[in-house]
Amino acid sequence: MSAPVPRRLIIGVGNAGVTVLDLLAVGNPSMKGLMVVNNDSESLAASVVTDRIAVPEGDPGEGFVAIDGEFGGAVAGAATVVLCGGLGGETGSFLLPALAILAKSAGITVAACVGMPFSFEGRGKKEAATAALEKLYTVCDAVAVIENDRLSGGTPSTAAVGEAFELSDKTILASLLAIHRMLSTSGPVKITRSDLKHVLGVPGPITLFGSGSAEGSNRLHEALERSLRSPLLNAPGKTTPGSALAGASPVLLLLEGPPDLSFAEVQAAVGEIERIGGERCQIKTGVHADRPSGSPITISVVASSGGERPSDKPVAPRIAAAEVRPERQSAPLDEETAPTATPQTPKKTPQAPKTIPTIPQAKLDSAPPTSTTPRKTTGKQTQGTLDLDTQQRGRFDKSEPTIVAGEDLDIPTFMRKGIKLTPPQRS
Numbered sequence: 001m002s003a004p005v006p007r008r009l010i011i012g013v014g015n016a017g018v019t020v021l022d023l024l025a026v027g028n029p030s031m032k033g034l035m036v037v038n039n040d041s042e043s044l045a046a047s048v049v050t051d052r053i054a055v056p057e058g059d060p061g062e063g064f065v066a067i068d069g070e071f072g073g074a075v076a077g078a079a080t081v082v083l084c085g086g087l088g089g090e091t092g093s094f095l096l097p098a099l100a101i102l103a104k105s106a107g108i109t110v111a112a113c114v115g116m117p118f119s120f121e122g123r124g125k126k127e128a129a130t131a132a133l134e135k136l137y138t139v140c141d142a143v144a145v146i147e148n149d150r151l152s153g154g155t156p157s158t159a160a161v162g163e164a165f166e167l168s169d170k171t172i173l174a175s176l177l178a179i180h181r182m183l184s185t186s187g188p189v190k191i192t193r194s195d196l197k198h199v200l201g202v203p204g205p206i207t208l209f210g211s212g213s214a215e216g217s218n219r220l221h222e223a224l225e226r227s228l229r230s231p232l233l234n235a236p237g238k239t240t241p242g243s244a245l246a247g248a249s250p251v252l253l254l255l256e257g258p259p260d261l262s263f264a265e266v267q268a269a270v271g272e273i274e275r276i277g278g279e280r281c282q283i284k285t286g287v288h289a290d291r292p293s294g295s296p297i298t299i300s301v302v303a304s305s306g307g308e309r310p311s312d313k314p315v316a317p318r319i320a321a322a323e324v325r326p327e328r329q330s331a332p333l334d335e336e337t338a339p340t341a342t343p344q345t346p347k348k349t350p351q352a353p354k355t356i357p358t359i360p361q362a363k364l365d366s367a368p369p370t371s372t373t374p375r376k377t378t379g380k381q382t383q384g385t386l387d388l389d390t391q392q393r394g395r396f397d398k399s400e401p402t403i404v405a406g407e408d409l410d411i412p413t414f415m416r417k418g419i420k421l422t423p424p425q426r427s
Contacts, residue, residue: 017092053067087132088116112142142199211301215297254300
């Protein structure tokens with residue numbers, strides 16, 4: 001008996017999440033694994049998604065406690081969960097991170113596709129959305145952030161308010177479908193979960209996303225062009241399609257289509273992304289050729305720009321200096337807390353080596369080499385006998401010695417003869 005196919009769930013949370021899931025269910029009536037969670041009874045009643053969890057109205061925290069067991073049972077056994085919704089409102093901002101934590105605690109791979117509020121929705125919603133987004137990053141394996149203000153190209157739009165929210169819902173829908181497919185196991189060429197986590201698993205960077213579909217003899221060119229024309233792939237102040245991909249790496253490229261999706265089409269898409277992204281652009285490609293014959297092909301591009309991943313962060317100068325001279329200190333220096341006066345010599349312990357007290361980095365860099373003999377600071381200084389016993393060959397250290405009559409002529413005569421040189425005393 002074969003093992004059951006791992007379940008992949010898409011869950012819409014809050015009013016925005018319910019709207020996105022309704023669009024998904026209408027466009028894909030045979031799709032399984034859809035669920036909506038909301039505390040708006042009217043929204044749930046009107047939804048076309050049959051698998052629903054009603055959250056008691058009122059305080060979202062108390063409502064979450066009430067559905068804790070029900071939600072846990074609903075996602076039990078799932079391999080992946082993709083959450084979607086809008087941040088900024090009380091319901092989505094609380095429930096999205098809370099449900100992500102509950103799913104993650106069950107050992108499930110969790111991704112989220114969320115929309116950030118428009119500027120006109122007010123500062124309060126923006127702050128609530130930012131706080132909720134930080135929580136999602138600490139839990140989810142990947143987070144795709146759809147910034148609604150960027151959908152207008154960064155300039156005030158004359159579109160109706162309803163059209164702006166409709167565009168936001170459709171963009172969230174396209175992104176969650178792409179991530180849902182990337183997390184699946186079908187297709188001869190796959191984008192791994194580690195690839196997805198590397199691109200969308202750290203806070204800070206801006207999500208770059210575009211998706212387009214087309215059919216016919218010129219389907220590849222048209223689908224790719226529609227994908228690259230997404231406002232989320234345009235750099236500020238530039239009109240070239242996909243201009244934000246310049247310098248972004250890696251880029252996730254997903255191609256979906258019928259069985260006749262050709263190698264030449266995949267190669268052409270990869271080549272175009274490489275041309276736009278530049279010579280350093282790395283592309284992770286996924287190909288799913290499992291759609292019915294005659295279906296259009298869909299090209300989705302996911303990347304991130306800006307911010308720093310842990311492996312990309314430069315080492316602070318004071319840490320780098322500590323690594324160059326590890327013998328001078330036992331821990332990185334902190335200029336803000338370092339003493340400005342000359343520190344006292346620490347007590348010696350037989351069990352541990354002597355450590356250097358914390359001092360300002362500028363003083364450390366300009367300090368002369370340490371010496372075992374303390375320097376005298378008397379008014380009149382004299383120079384004693386020069387210690388020239390040590391025989392050093394300098395740059396000739398690795399060359400063959402010059403031996404004449406059994407003597408090494410590379411060693412100065414006064415050293416061979418054992419003569420001590422005493423400098424004249426100054427009056």
